[in-house]
Structure formats: C-alpha cells, structure tokens
Amino acid sequence: MAKPKRLGDKKYMIVYDVPVRNGKARQQKRETLSGVTKQEAEAILAKRIENTKKEEHTADSAMTLSELFDKFMTAKRKRLEATTIDRYESLIATYLRPELGAIKLASLRKVHLIEAYEKWQVRQRRPGGRTIRHAHGLLRATLNWAVSLDYVGYNVATKITAQDLPKAPKPENTVLNESQLRELLAEAKRPSKRASKRGTLSSQPWFYPAVAFAAYTGARRGEVLAVKWSDLDLDGATATIRESLSEPKSGLAFKTPKNGKARTIVIATDLIGILRTHKAKQAEERLLLGEAYQDLNLVFALPDGSPVAPWNFGAAFKHLVTRTKVAPITLHDLRDTHASLLAKAGVPIEVISHRLGHSCIGITVDRYLTVYQERDAAAAAAFERIVA
Numbered sequence: 333m334a335k336p337k338r339l340g341d342k343k344y345m346i347v348y349d350v351p352v353r354n355g356k357a358r359q360q361k362r363e364t365l366s367g368v369t370k371q372e373a374e375a376i377l378a379k380r381i382e383n384t385k386k387e388e389h390t391a392d393s394a395m396t397l398s399e400l401f402d403k404f405m406t407a408k409r410k411r412l413e414a415t416t417i418d419r420y421e422s423l424i425a426t427y428l429r430p431e432l433g434a435i436k437l438a439s440l441r442k443v444h445l446i447e448a449y450e451k452w453q454v455r456q457r458r459p460g461g462r463t464i465r466h467a468h469g470l471l472r473a474t475l476n477w478a479v480s481l482d483y484v485g486y487n488v489a490t491k492i493t494a495q496d497l498p499k500a501p502k503p504e505n506t507v508l509n510e511s512q513l514r515e516l517l518a519e520a521k522r523p524s525k526r527a528s529k530r531g532t533l534s535s536q537p538w539f540y541p542a543v544a545f546a547a548y549t550g551a552r553r554g555e556v557l558a559v560k561w562s563d564l565d566l567d568g569a570t571a572t573i574r575e576s577l578s579e580p581k582s583g584l585a586f587k588t589p590k591n592g593k594a595r596t597i598v599i600a601t602d603l604i605g606i607l608r609t610h611k612a613k614q615a616e617e618r619l620l621l622g623e624a625y626q627d628l629n630l631v632f633a634l635p636d637g638s639p640v641a642p643w644n645f646g647a648a649f650k651h652l653v654t655r656t657k658v659a660p661i662t663l664h665d666l667r668d669t670h671a672s673l674l675a676k677a678g679v680p681i682e683v684i685s686h687r688l689g690h691s692c693i694g695i696t697v698d699r700y701l702t703v704y705q706e707r708d709a710a711a712a713a714a715f716e717r718i719v720a
Contacts, residue, residue, distance in 0.1 A: 336373035342366065344373035348380045395483060397440065398433030404474045413587055414580030420470055427452055427459070427467045437484050442491040445471070453498060461500035468497060507669040512658045517544060519656040533648035537617070538640065541610040542632040543649065545571075546663065548603040550670035550688050553642050553663050554578055558586055560629040561611070566604050572596040573689060579642045591691040607631070671696070 336344040343366050350361045363380070365373050401424050409417055431448035432440075449468070452459055459467075472489035479487050508516060520543045523535035533539055546556050554576035563572045574594040575586045589595070599607075610631070617635055618625045626637035634640055649663040661669070667688065674684050685696040 334377065336365070336370065336377055338370070339364065342368055344368060344370065346373060346377040346380065348377060349384055395437045396433060397435050397437060398429055400437055400474060400478055400483065401429060401433065404477055407477070413578065414582055414585055415578045415587075418580050423463075423467045423470050427464075428471055432471075437478065440475075440484075440488050442488055445489060445492055446496060449497065461498035464498055465500050468492060506659055506661045506665045507672045508658055508661060508666075510673065513547060513669060513673070516652070516656050516658055517547060520544070520652055524655060527651075532651075533640070533644055534652055536635060537610065537613045538632045538634070539648060541606050542640075542645065543652070543666070544603060544606050545632070546666050547670060548600050549573075549597060550667045550674075550684075552576060552590065552667060552689070553645060555589060555689075557630075557632055557640050557642060557645060559631045561631055562629060564599075564607065564631065566607060569599055569601070569604060570596050571599050577639055577642055584639050584641060589689055591689055593689070595686060595689050597687050 334347055336346050339345055343364070346363050346365060347360055348363075350359050365376060368376070405417070405420065405424070408420065412420075427448075431451055432444060435444055445468070449464055452464055452467075468489065472487065472492075475484070475487040475489050478484050517540075520534070520540045523532075523539070527535040542556055545551065545559070546553070549556075549571060551559075551573055555573050557577040558575040559571065559573070563574055564570075572594055573589055573596075576589050578585050578587050614633075618627065618637065621636060624636060626633075628637060628639065630637065630639060632640060646663045649666075653661055671684050671688055674687070675681070681696055682693055685693045688696065690696050
C-alpha cells in the first residue's frame with residue numbers, strides 16, 4: 333500500500349488512484365496535506381482509497397451492457413483482425429445491443445438472455461441457430477472480459493446451456509466429383525463471348541489460373557489472392573501460403589492465414605504449367621502498362637496489377653458454376669472438393685490437414701467425417717476378407 337511522502341514539518345504528499353470516468357484510463361491524483369502528523373496523513377490516504385473503491389463500485393453497478401460493449405470493442409480493436417472486428421460489431425448492432433443494451437450490468441440475469449434469444453427467433457428476418465450461437469458466444473466473451481476487470485463478479489452467460497439455445501446443424505459439404513471438377517476447370521479456361529466482350533472478371537487472364545490454384549491446393553479464397561510469385565518455387569514444385577487477403581469495411585488488407593502460420597505444400601505438374609503460362613501473360617500486361625502497372629508481385633491480380641477483391645472473386649466463380657451447370661457450389665466448396673478427392677484417393681489425413689492449413693487434425697476429421705466413414709467401412713470389409 334502507498335504511504336504518505338514527507339515534504340516538511342507536518343507536511344505530506346499522498347498519491348492515490350481516481351475512478352475511471354467517461355471511458356478514460358485510470359489516473360493518479362497527488363494531494364498535499366499541511367498541518368497533519370504522519371498518522372493523520374496515513375488515515376486521510378486510507379479514506380481517499382476507500383472512497384475511490386466505493387465510487388468505482390457505484391459506477392460499475394450503473395454500467396449498462398451497451399456501455400460494456402463499447403469498452404470491450406475499444407479494447408479488442410487493438411488486438412483482433414479487422415474482419416473479426418467487423419463481425420463483432422455487426423452482431424452487437426444487430427442483436428445484442430437492441431435487446432440487452434439498456435440493461436445494467438449488475439442487474440443482468442439468465443432470464444434476460446433467454447428472452448432476448450427468443451425474440452430474435454420471431455423476427456421477420458429470423459437469424460439461424462448458428463448466428464444466435466455466435467452472438468451468445470460473443471456475449472459470453474464480453475462478460476468474461478468484464479469479470480477479469482472486476483466490472484462484475486460473475487458471468488451470467490455461463491448459466492446458458494445447450495438446451496437454452498436453438499439447434500445449429502452443420503451445413504453439409506457440397507463437393508464435386510472428378511468429372512465435374514474437370515468440367516468446371518475446362519469451362520473456366522474458356523470464358524463466354526459475352527464475358528469477353530464486357531471484360532468481366534471471369535474473362536480476365538488471372539481468373540482461370542486462380543480457380544485452378546484453388547482446386548489444386550485447397551487454399552482459402554483470401555489465401556489464393558494473396559499469393560506472390562516469391563511464394564512459388566515452380567522448379568521445386570512448391571507453394572508457400574504466407575498471407576491472406578481480407579476485405580474488412582476499412583478496405584482490402586493482407587493478414588496472416590487463418591491459423592496464424594505459413595505452410596508450404598507441393599503443387600502438381602499440371603498446375604505448374606498453368607502458372608508458367610500465366611506468368612508469361614502477366615509479364616506482357618506489365619510491359620504494356622509500364623509505370624501504370626501496380627507491381628505488388630501478386631500471382632493473381634487485376635490487369636493493372638492491383639489486388640482482386642475476395643468478394644468479386646467469389647461472385648465471378650458463382651457465375652462460372654451457373655454457366656457450367658455442375659452442382660451449385662461456392663468457391664469455398666472448391667476447397668472441400670480438394671480435400672474430399674484426396675481422402676477418397678487414400679491420402680493420409682495428416683497430409684490433407686497440412687495442405688488445408690488446419691490447426692489440428694481433428695478439424696479435418698470433423699469436417700470431412702462422411703468421407704472417412706466411407707473409408708472406414710472399406711477398411712472393415714478389407715479386414716474381414718483377410719481373416720475369413
């Protein structure tokens with residue numbers, strides 16, 4: 333505990349914290365006491381500290397959930413990716429703040445959460461079970477943060493059980509078989525006359541190589557668009573995934589991959605040939621534009637060298653799928669297709685997990701459980717033949 337500092341005969345300085353106000357950080361206050369003894373100065377300091385604690389407790393008791401959300405997001409903006417912040421802000425603005433924001437933190441009870449979740453489910457534009465669970469997870473994390481800072485003594489969100497939340501079945505994977513994938517890649521290679529005339533994304537030189545790269549590597553959309561030529565070793569047949577291109581509200585931004593780690597994978601001979609051809613065409617574009625070309629060393633870039641927005645890549649891919657008339661898949665489903673075809677070919681799960689950039693094998697098994705169940709059935713039949 334701090335002690336009074338003697339400045340002279342019956343003169344002391346005391347230093348103590350003052351309560352946080354208007355979102356400002358905790359500050360210290362210095363006060364000079366004259367005509368007091370050391371014992372009296374110590375007593376005054378103890379009283380100041382006691383009053384500070386009472387004021388803080390009163391302020392915390394009056395804090396609303398809306399105010400807590402503001403404090404939480406201010407703290408998290410310094411540490412989290414922009415896309416994550418955008419998602420948090422959307423959940424807070426759409427769900428948490430309207431139903432819970434006016435409630436005082438000290439008065440929050442489990443019934444408030446149950447009522448809020450029930451109201452969400454009867455909205456005209458009703459959110460799915462997964463969205464509600466994501467919002468609950470964010471509220472729980474916010475309240476954990478509040479507990480860590482002594483704003484409140486207990487996280488009431490921990491009282492919510494799985495039975496209190498709507499079911500959120502996992503979406504089934506939509507994947508292409510071998511012939512469908514070959515058909516899709518062939519169609520991507522030859523853009524329609526209409527697309528070529530309009531110069532749409534699907535007709536630009538980078539589009540087919542980017543789709544092929546996604547199919548042959550299983551890389552995520554943002555990872556594909558962030559690959560640089562320096563990340564490729566075409567002679568050594570490897571590609572290193574170091575970054576991902578994200579699309580937060582603030583604009584395009586490069587960040588680390590989803591699991592925070594770079595990974596190097598082997599690439600197929602066919603893909604190497606596609607990339608070599610693409611590199612030559614890109615060099616022609618660069619030469620044609622001269623100084624107007626934005627040389628970011630990106631493998632897949634717009635004709636002027638600038639990055640391709642992930643959303644635009646996804647939209648162009650959607651048009652490709654519609655034109656090809658294969659199973660209605662998204663660009664992310666192309667990643668699932670890569671994994672499923674490898675699994676069916678008997679590639680070990682740890683190899684597939686590494687290629688996909690999963691943080692652990694369990695994620696791979698969980699996502700592609702159906703494929704591995706099929707292989708498990710084949711294994712059981714094989715063993716039966718051995719012992720028969």
